[in-house]
Amino acid sequence: MISIKDVAKHAGVSVATVSRVLNNSGYVGQDTRVKVEKAIKELNYKPNEVARSLFKKQSSTIGLIVPDIMNPFFPELARAVEDTAIQLGYNVILCNSDGDEKKEQNYLDVLQQQYVNGIIVSSNTLTAAQIERLNIPVVSIDRVISKGLPTIVVENKKGAMMATRFLQSKGCRRIGHIKGNSRVLNAKERCEGYMEIVGEEPWFNETYIAEGQYDMQSSIQATLELLQRHPDIDGIFAANDIMAIGAIKAAYQLGKKVPEDIAIIGFDGISLSKATTPELTTIEQPIYEMGEKATKLLVSLMEQQQTADPESYKVLDVTLIEREST
Amino acid sequence: MISIKDVAKHAGVSVATVSRVLNNSGYVGQDTRVKVEKAIKELNYKPNEVARSLFKKQSSTIGLIVPDIMNPFFPELARAVEDTAIQLGYNVILCNSDGDEKKEQNYLDVLQQQYVNGIIVSSNTLTAAQIERLNIPVVSIDRVISKGLPTIVVENKKGAMMATRFLQSKGCRRIGHIKGNSRVLNAKERCEGYMEIVGEEPWFNETYIAEGQYDMQSSIQATLELLQRHPDIDGIFAANDIMAIGAIKAAYQLGKKVPEDIAIIGFDGISLSKATTPELTTIEQPIYEMGEKATKLLVSLMEQQQTADPESYKVLDVTLIEREST
DNA sequence: TTGAAAGCGATACCAA
């Protein structure tokens, strides 16, 4: 590959001069600049980013670590992050951690070794200490790691309350909840929101809650068990859209019609929620906005060379989208 | 960050020696090795990958360029590539090109500048020349760029024929096709397969084909138009699963029941195809296997330091999965 | 068996 030396030779100047025109820094004579630019074009020279990174300890790259690329929520988020990052002049490295603590730590190491300028991460297991050790800006998205860290999340509890109350308003008498894994903070918050509304009802007890894994398979299983345990359930709040879709399938398997026999509401507002039959009523997160905000926040931290600031903990609002499943 | 110098100092040896134990190369005395390993552990030293890459002109990284991360097919593929790559000791950088020629070329440049060892790409617009210029191994996946290039694809035409014939066997008399964008090769092949079966039928003409974009929204539109043009259509072969799901929605909008009034079959076998109601009959590609095979092929090319070999053009088989939509 | 030093490709300081 062509290096800066080749360009310098071709243009009859020193590498220092070439570097100056490349970076628009320092003084360069008008005609020298032209000569160099010509050489660059003629040789189709592209500066070597690795060498650059080595010197600068920066790589114009941001890392994005997500727990489950197969859940459409994260591709949508990734899309937003990528769009925004590119607009701001950064590339993104997307990493899939599987929610596995070891993999997360490994990616953190890898990204740091690659001199990424900053990281956006969605994790349940990472601690504030692990992140502070990195000494580069990190924005936590979709899950809070510590209130002191830059964070973009939504009103999970409030959204869950809206969802549950909405089912009540639709006439549901017995409302079950398909919960995400207890170790996932937002799953816990959503469950709390549900409890807030039905916790004091005379019929309520914990067997109205079934736990899944934020994926469809586990949700089908959980819903089947839940509905067999309580055939009188006429409303389900599922902790995310994928699980809500699973719940619909499970209901059908038991011969129940949605929404006639049982109303089902999800959480996330992934674009898939419009694709099902019946279309899913859901609590919509502003997914694109979350990715965009997180990226802008991260970049601003990077450019101010700081790892946090008091303004950087943001809780976005959610919206109830009524469709056919309720 | 801790560097090799710190380790050398701490262990009381030269950096060359540290490098030797790091890479298990050359001679290192037994006790020296122990000393160095102890120092590495004590300082929690991790070699700087950027510096390493600069010297080696390799980065133990492979690039993956996909056209649409929002189509679940690609996350599934990415997942397979990532799993396999990590197993073989490589990291992967995932890039989303939007099918845009400029973005693709840009990512190719970026990846090359990052010294990736190889690239897996799914593209309609890249040419063999552009790829050969890179001078690193590239595997084309899901779409063929040139028969001379390492490639993993499936029997698109055959699959399309299977799908169309299957609709016939289910008693469909008028079979329409929702086609992907004509500029996408596999969309063309799938359309050819369809034509192969119905092209000679007395009722057939080109108005039985409607073109979409491999996404749901365009497919709904296309299906609506198709069914208004030909209310007698009782079977639809959609060129991918997302479009098939769109077709189902469109059918419902027009008051047609699936599969009673109209049978619908897709192509891809994304896991979502099991999630819909009714579940989607589809031509399943071995997505995970494709990603795995592509990665293994790429790594073997990388390790043999070659950019192609005669064995590297692979066409995998597809399977018809009958579910509820037909 | 070990260490010194050159070099990977860029940047930025200091002199000229």
Place this chain on the structure above:
DNA sequence: TTGGTATCGCTTTCAA
């Protein structure tokens, strides 16, 4: 306004 050169952190020859 330009050029020489140390430097980033690592690998690898060459000598010792």
